[in-house]
Amino acid sequence: MNNYFKIKDLKINFETSEGIKNVININELNLHKGETFGIVGESGAGKSVLAMSILRILPSPPAFIESGEIIFKGQNLLSLEEKEMQRIRGREISMIFQDPMSTLNPVFTVGQQIMNVILRHNKHFSKKDAKKEALKMIELVKLSDAKNTLNKYPNELSGGQRQRIIIAIALSCGAELLIADEPTRNLDVTIQAGILKLINELIKELGISVLFIANNINLVFIVSNRVGILYKGKIIEVGTSQDLKKEPFHPYTQRLLGKISPTDSNLKEEIKINDSICPYFDKCEKRIEICKKFSPILTKVNNSHWVNCHRVINREVDDESSSISH
Amino acid sequence: MNQAALAIKNLKKYFPVYSGFPSRVRDWIKAVDGVTLNIKKGETLGVVGESGCGKSTLVNTILRLEKPTSGEVILEGKDIFHLNKREMSRLRKEIQIVFQDPFWSLNPRWLIKDIVGEPLRVHFNLSLGEILSKVEKLLGMVGIPKTALYKYPHEFSGGERQRIAIARALALEPNFVILDEPTSSIDVFSQDQILKLLKKLKEEFNLTYILISHDLNVVKSMADKIAIMYLGKVIEYGPAKKVFENPAHPYTNALFKAIPDANTKDINSIIALEGEVPSAINIPSGCRFHTRCPVARGICHKEEPPVIKLSEEHEAACFLLRKNESGESLL
Amino acid sequence: MSIKSIFFNIPAKRKLKVLKEYIYLLKKNKLTFTALIIILSLVVIAIISPIIAPFPYHIYGEINPQDKLLQPSRVYLFGTDEMGRDLFSRVLYGTRISLLASLIAVVMGLLIGVPLGLMAGYYSGFIDEIIMRIVDMFLSFPPLLLAMAIAAFLGPSLQNAILALIIAWWPWYTRLIRGQVVSIKEKEFVRAANAIGTPSWQIMYKHILPNCISPVIVQASMDLGGIILTLAALSFLGLGAQSPTSEWGLMLTTSRKYFLNAWWYSIFPGIAIFITVLSFNLLGDGLREILDPKTKKY
Numbered sequence: 033m034n035n036y037f038k039i040k041d042l043k044i045n046f047e048t049s050e051g052i053k054n055v056i057n058i059n060e061l062n063l064h065k066g067e068t069f070g071i072v073g074e075s076g077a078g079k080s081v082l083a084m085s086i087l088r089i090l091p092s093p094p095a096f097i098e099s100g101e102i103i104f105k106g107q108n109l110l111s112l113e114e115k116e117m118q119r120i121r122g123r124e125i126s127m128i129f130q131d132p133m134s135t136l137n138p139v140f141t142v143g144q145q146i147m148n149v150i151l152r153h154n155k156h157f158s159k160k161d162a163k164k165e166a167l168k169m170i171e172l173v174k175l176s177d178a179k180n181t182l183n184k185y186p187n188e189l190s191g192g193q194r195q196r197i198i199i200a201i202a203l204s205c206g207a208e209l210l211i212a213d214e215p216t217r218n219l220d221v222t223i224q225a226g227i228l229k230l231i232n233e234l235i236k237e238l239g240i241s242v243l244f245i246a247n248n249i250n251l252v253f254i255v256s257n258r259v260g261i262l263y264k265g266k267i268i269e270v271g272t273s274q275d276l277k278k279e280p281f282h283p284y285t286q287r288l289l290g291k292i293s294p295t296d297s298n299l300k301e302e303i304k305i306n307d308s309i310c311p312y313f314d315k316c317e318k319r320i321e322i323c324k325k326f327s328p329i330l331t332k333v334n335n336s337h338w339v340n341c342h343r344v345i346n347r348e349v350d351d352e353s354s355s356i357s358h
Numbered sequence: 359m360n361q362a363a364l365a366i367k368n369l370k371k372y373f374p375v376y377s378g379f380p381s382r383v384r385d386w387i388k389a390v391d392g393v394t395l396n397i398k399k400g401e402t403l404g405v406v407g408e409s410g411c412g413k414s415t416l417v418n419t420i421l422r423l424e425k426p427t428s429g430e431v432i433l434e435g436k437d438i439f440h441l442n443k444r445e446m447s448r449l450r451k452e453i454q455i456v457f458q459d460p461f462w463s464l465n466p467r468w469l470i471k472d473i474v475g476e477p478l479r480v481h482f483n484l485s486l487g488e489i490l491s492k493v494e495k496l497l498g499m500v501g502i503p504k505t506a507l508y509k510y511p512h513e514f515s516g517g518e519r520q521r522i523a524i525a526r527a528l529a530l531e532p533n534f535v536i537l538d539e540p541t542s543s544i545d546v547f548s549q550d551q552i553l554k555l556l557k558k559l560k561e562e563f564n565l566t567y568i569l570i571s572h573d574l575n576v577v578k579s580m581a582d583k584i585a586i587m588y589l590g591k592v593i594e595y596g597p598a599k600k601v602f603e604n605p606a607h608p609y610t611n612a613l614f615k616a617i618p619d620a621n622t623k624d625i626n627s628i629i630a631l632e633g634e635v636p637s638a639i640n641i642p643s644g645c646r647f648h649t650r651c652p653v654a655r656g657i658c659h660k661e662e663p664p665v666i667k668l669s670e671e672h673e674a675a676c677f678l679l680r681k682n683e684s685g686e687s688l689l
Numbered sequence: 690m691s692i693k694s695i696f697f698n699i700p701a702k703r704k705l706k707v708l709k710e711y712i713y714l715l716k717k718n719k720l721t722f723t724a725l726i727i728i729l730s731l732v733v734i735a736i737i738s739p740i741i742a743p744f745p746y747h748i749y750g751e752i753n754p755q756d757k758l759l760q761p762s763r764v765y766l767f768g769t770d771e772m773g774r775d776l777f778s779r780v781l782y783g784t785r786i787s788l789l790a791s792l793i794a795v796v797m798g799l800l801i802g803v804p805l806g807l808m809a810g811y812y813s814g815f816i817d818e819i820i821m822r823i824v825d826m827f828l829s830f831p832p833l834l835l836a837m838a839i840a841a842f843l844g845p846s847l848q849n850a851i852l853a854l855i856i857a858w859w860p861w862y863t864r865l866i867r868g869q870v871v872s873i874k875e876k877e878f879v880r881a882a883n884a885i886g887t888p889s890w891q892i893m894y895k896h897i898l899p900n901c902i903s904p905v906i907v908q909a910s911m912d913l914g915g916i917i918l919t920l921a922a923l924s925f926l927g928l929g930a931q932s933p934t935s936e937w938g939l940m941l942t943t944s945r946k947y948f949l950n951a952w953w954y955s956i957f958p959g960i961a962i963f964i965t966v967l968s969f970n971l972l973g974d975g976l977r978e979i980l981d982p983k984t985k986k987y
Contacts, residue, residue, distance in 0.1 A: 049710065074545045075516075190634040220408035221572060225616040226630035250618040254625045277620075287546055289620060290575065315547055421884050450886035463877035467899035477885045526881070 035106055037063035037209060037241070042100030044078075044085055044265075047093055055081050055095070056265040059330060063209075068235060068242040070256030070273075072249045072288065078265040079245045083213040086243075087127055088117050104209070123153050126207035130214035132194035136186040142197045143182030146170070146204055153205040169200040172237075174230060192223035196230065203238065211243045216251070228255055249288040253277055258336070261285050264311050267330070271337030281339040283318045292317065310342070318343060362396035362432075363566055364420070364534060369393045369429035371415050375639065387638045389415035391590035392429070397583075399533070402560070402567040404581030404598060406574070406613070410635045411587040413570050417536055420568070421455060422446075433534075451481060451530035458539035460519035464511040470497075470522060471507040477529040496525040500555060517548020521555065528559065536568045541576055553579060574617055578602060583671070586610045589646045590638060596672030606674040609647050645677070653678060721975025727968040735785040742778035750933035758951045768953035771943065772933075776953065779935035780961050786936050787965065790847070791916040794854040795909050801855070802862030803905065807893045809863065810870025820863065827860040833919055840928040847936065850929035854916055865908055869901030876900075903980040907973050914969025921962055937962050 044056035056078045063069045073079045084090045086102055088109065102109040104125065109117070129135050137145060146166040151157055157165070163182075170178040173196040186194055195215060202210060212231065216224035232255060235242060246252050252259055253273045260270040261284065269282040280286045310316070310323045322342045331344045373387040390412045397403050405413050418424045420431055422438055431438045438449055454477075457463035464473050474496055475489045484492070494504045500521040511519055520540060527535055537556065541549040553576065560567060571577050577584060577598065584601050586594040586609065594607040605611040615629040622628060633650045636642055642649050648658040657677055666679040739745050743766070747753065753773030761768040767776035809820040827835065839853035873879065874897065882892050921938030923929035930936035932943075937958040944954035 049713065076545070192634060220635070221616045222408060222612060222629075222631040223634070225628045228628070229625060229630050232625050248618070250620060250622060254618050254622055254628065287550075418880075423880065423883055447886065450884070455881070455884050457877045457881060459877050463881055465878040465882075465896055465900070468896075476882065476887065480885055480887050480891075523881075526885075530885075 034062045034064055036065040036104070037243075038101075038103045039086075040101045040103065042082075042085070042102065043098040044081060044090070045096050045098050047096065054265060056085070058082070058100075058265070058267055061260060061267060061270075063241060063243060066239060066241055067257045068244055068255055070244045070246070070252035070259040071262050072246065072252045072259060073262030074247050076264075077262045079247075079262060080213055081265075082262070083127060083211050083243070083245055086211060087121055087125060088112075088114075089121075122149060122202075122207060123205045124207055125209045125211065126202035126205075127211040127213060128195075128198050128202045128215050130217040132191060132198050132218075133186065135198055136194060138186050141183050141185055142189070142194075143170075143184075146197070146201050149201050150204050165204065166200075169204045170197075172203070172234070173197070173200045174233075175200075190223075191219050192226060195219060195227055199227075199230065199234070203234065203240070207240070209241045209243070211245070213245045214247065216246070224251075231255065249285075261288070266311055266340065268312065268340040269338070270330070271333070271339075275334070275337040279333070279337070281333055281337070281344070282312070282341050283316050284312055310340075320346075363399035363401075363434060364395075364397040364568075365430075365432040366393055366395045366416075366420070367430045367432065369416070369419060369431065370427045371412075371419055371424060372427045385639045388590050388641055389638055390419065390426075391641065393587075393590070393592050395585060395592065395595070397566060397568065399566055400560075400564055401582045402569055402580050404577040404584040405568060405570045405587060406572065406577060406584060407587035408572070408613070408635060410589065410638060412590040412638075413587055414538075416587075417455070417538060417568070417570065420536065421453065422449070447481065451477075452532050453534040453536070454527040454530060454532040455536040455538060456520070456523050456527045456540055458542055460516045460523060460543055461511070463523050464519055464526075466511055468510075469507070470502075470509055470511070473511070474522060474526045474529060477526065481530060492529070493525075496529055497522070499528065499559070500525045501551075515548065516544035517551060520544055520548065520552055524552075524555065524559070528563070531563070532565070534566045534568070536570070538570045539572070540569070542571070542573060549576075556580065574602075574614065574619070586613065589636065589641060591646065591675070593647065593676070594674040596668070596674075600669070600672045606668055606672070606679055607647075607676050608651050608653050608678070610674070612652070645675075718975050718978060720971055721979070724968040724971035724975065727964065728972060731784055731788060731965060731968070734781055735788045738778075738781040738785050742775075742781050744775035744778045747774035747778050748782040748935050758947060758954070760951075761953050767957040768951065770940070770951075770954055771947060776940075776957055779940065780937070780957050782935045783937045783940070783958065783961060784965070786847070786930070786934065787917045787920065787962075788913075790851050790854075790920050791913045794851050794858060794916050794920075795912050797855045798858040798912075799862055799905070799909060802859035803866055803898075805859075806863035806866030807870055807898060810867040811874060811889065811893050811897065813871075817867075821867065824860040824863050827857070828864065830857075832857045832861075833922060836919055836923060837926065837928060840923055845928045845931060847924075847930040847934060850920055850923045853923070853928075854919060858912065858916065861908070861912075862905060865905055866901060869904065870897055873897050873900050904977075907977040907980065909973075910976055911970055911973030914966035914973070917969070918962065918966050 039058055039061040042056055042058045043054065046053045046055050071079060071082070081090065081095065085097060086109065090097070097110060100110065104120075109120070112120070136142065140148075143163070143166050146169055147159070147162040150162045150165050154162070166182060167178050170181055175181050175193060175196050181189075186197075189197065215231070216227050219227065228251070231242065234240065244252060244255050253276070256273055258270065258272050259276050260267045261276075261282065263284050269276065269280070269285050276285060280289055280291065283292065286292050308327060309325070310319070310327055313319055313323050316323065320342060326342075328340050328342045330338045330340050333339055333344060369390055370388075370392055371390040373389055374383040375385040375387060376382065377384040393412070393416060395403070405416070407413050415424065419426050425439060433449065433452060436445065441449060471490060471493050474493045478484060478489050478492055490507070493507065497504060497506060502518060502521055502525065506514070506522070511522070514522065540556070541552055544552065556567070557580065559565060567580070569577065569580055581598040583596065584598045585592045586601070586607065588609050594601060594605070594610045601610065602614070605614055612629045612631050615627070616631070618628055631650045636646070636649060644660045645651070645654070645658040645663050648654040651658065655677065663675045663677045665673050665675045667673045668679065739748065742748060751774070753769070756765070756769050756773040757771055759765055759769045765775050765777065767780060770776055770779070805820050809817040835857040836850070836853040839856055840850050843849035843852060879892060879896055882896055887896075920929055921936070921941065924936050924938030925942040927942065930939045932939065940958040941955060944951070944958070947954055
């Protein structure tokens with residue numbers, strides 16, 4: 033039984049001018065200690081909403097967490113007081129975002145920004161101590177010439193350097209779970225590779241667990257142990273990187289991997305999506321009759337690989353196939 | 359005919375940096391620093407490069423939104439910067455552009471019918487009814503129903519907005535269309551559709567495309583030739599297939615290997631380059647890539663590499679590619 | 690046939706949808722809604738004031754000395770002034786003067802300020818420098834002082850006061866718009882229009898202006914209130930409307946002499962100014978909320 037990090041029956045709704053919209057509907061998501069769990073989703077799938085809900089920084093209104101639990105080390109984060117959450121943010125769970133320029137305050141040096149975070153969580157530290165820690169962190173993220181970098185302002189650094197500073201800030205207080213929300217989205221490809229390698233090294237060095245969120249499935253594969261595919265707020269397939277790479281089951285996963293060529297789509301039937309049919313029905317090339325009658329639930333493909341699709345039943349599986357109960 | 363439909367000859371565009379009071383020029387941003395390209399009619403040229411490589415400035419210059427510091431752009435035999443008014447007006451109709459950002463590339467306060475009809479209103483003297491019916495036809499070509507006419511851009515998805523942008527680009531029946539990252543901001547379903555549409559339109563109207571993209575799958579699927587740009591220069595150029603299979607320039611190699619794809623095994627297979635892209639104000643001496651090149655030699659710091667022809671139409675600017683008669687590298 | 694149907698059917702449906710959305714937003718913000726109702730009532734009052742005023746001739750200067758400084762009663766709802774004129778009729782008519790004056794001032798201010806701001810932002814360079822330095826000159830004075838100085842220079846009268854207000858107010862709109870224009874100029878759809886060959890003036894007025902008009906609308910609606918207040922101040926100082934005009938500020942200044950004996954003389958014009966200016970402020974505030982979140986789509 034996983035007690036490290038678990039999301040259970042999480043439902044998040046948004047208040048819009050057109051009524052209430054369900055944005056996240058996740059039955060179960062497990063993250064084991066020390067593992068990197070990747071979440072792949074396109075824009076609008078709910079990635080950022082999910083990430084922000086873990087740290088409870090969702091703007092509410094318009095977002096409302098209707099039900100569910102987010103359990104971290106035995107505690108349900110959603111039931112904690114704000115004060116307790118503040119202790120967890122930065123100290124135990126940290127987050128990095130996709131736009132380093134707007135995450136960093138342009139009027140403070142990066143050194144000051146790292147030190148501010150350190151001092152907030154370590155009230156007994158002196159300024160000198162904080163400065164030493166900050167230097168250590170800058171070196172940890174492999175930025176050269178740490179002493180000078182400390183005194184630079186964000187706009188004097190390049191995009192890749194800024195993102196490293198963000199990572200330094202996130203890890204400066206010993207957080208053991210890092211949520212990375214599209215950390216390389218706005219970076220050039222060659223810089224992106226550097227950041228990914230850095231995150232990989234930090235995972236090995238510090239033993240942190242990572243929830244890595246991105247919209248590029250190949251990117252997620254190379255950094256994650258296990259991967260979940262997010263579509264319209266639901267996890268529709270989850271498994272190890274190997275599972276999903278070798279045998280992507282859900283048609284959406286296959287499409288993300290480029291295994292469905294554009295000419296395959298000849299969808300003629302237009303059906304309105306509601307809760308009682310599969311959320312992917314209107315885009316699915318492999319749909320069958322039952323797909324428009326019931327919404328599928330996560331079903332086992334093998335011990336580590338689960339998928340939200342009716343077609344699993346048609347496969348030849350042995351009697352051990354069971355479904356995750358709610 | 360083999361004559362280049364669009365020829366770019368040693369194009370340079372430098373932007374001045376002012377400082378002091380009264381303002382005087384202190385430095386130059388060498389956004390485009392000597393680009394020569396020949397594009398044949400009906401070809402798709404893919405332009406690949408990271409931020410700061412100069413592709414946006416190159417595109418702006420081809421569209422006449424910027425005047426070159428030196429060099430020429432010859433469109434169907436005519437230098438586009440030495441045209442009279444009538445020819446200028448005709449030029450606008452020859453070459454059009456589809457932008458990357460499907461949100462801001464359409465005026466959020468305008469109705470679709472006005473957005474797509476604008477080129478027609480500016481250049482032709484048609485009645486409202488005629489414009490409306492032409493707009494309907496254009497939207498039909500890109501698969502947008504005519505109910506869209508009185509809607510606003512925000513009522514459409516990214517993919518649909520991109521298709522509307524394509525309809526607008528085709529309104530003047532251009533021969534050249536510049537596609538600036540046409541699929542990077544849209545979802546995977548729409549990406550497929552857009553690419554399919556672009557291919558179809560290319561065949562139907564015998565269009566010539568200049569495709570800018572950092573998504574190699576898109577470039578692979580659409581481009582005939584590709585040009586890799588770095589810090590204002592084209593450092594490799596050739597038939598798409600050849601360049602993908604055998605990237606000759608170390609930067610091209612690093613660029614391709616930095617992007618994870620279906621065949622990437624693990625994180626150790628991707629290449630991260632040291633350092634950052636230098637500023638275009640302080641272009642490194644010698645080969646501009648030498649500061650980050652994993653295989654740079656002494657000569658790379660000192661001299662600019664010549665363009666080495668590797669095969670028919672495949673060339674790259676790198677000293678390591680120089681070979682003597684027996685095919686051995688001269689370095 | 691089909692073209693006609695496109696012109697009449699679809700636009701009507703769309704207009705309805707847009708209208709519904711605005712009404713929904715207005716309903717959500719009760720304060721703004723109330724302010725709007727008040728303003729509409731004021732407009733109606735302004736229009737029909739000579740008709741509903743119980744003593745219409747008192748508005749224009751007919752005097753009635755035997756009824757001077759009477760307390761509010763059933764005949765004289767707001768009491769009378771030192772000339773025996775019915776204050777109620779005069780305050781009602783003052784609505785017309787104030788609203789009309791501020792409307793003219795704001796509209797003229799916009800007509801001067803907005804095009805200059807558009808040009809400054811779009812063309813940049815030398816034109817931008819010249820226009821903005823002139824704007825800076827004007828803006829370095831507090832608007833009331835500037836208006837006072839101009840009105841004093843031109844000579845005291847209602848028309849000159851309005852002129853002074855126009856001159857003092859237009860630079861604010863220029864500055865407001867210019868900032869917006871500079872950022873919108875960089876957006877892709879402007880580049881697209883350039884690539885199409887759209888002439889500059891069309892880009893400025895048809896592309897850029899609709900996208901930056903919201904803050905200006907908000908500012909203008911708040912200014913309608915602010916200008917009424919400033920006009921009243923000018924008249925109060927003797928630089929605006931002159932006797933026997935039924936202008937609120939003028940009434941206030943005349944009432945000072947009789948303040949201790951005739952409280953009604955100061956209070957009612959004061960309340961009128963207060964309600965009007967407050968309503969415009971609330972409207973402007975509410976408009977800002979309505980116009981801005983429209984771009985935030987969840």
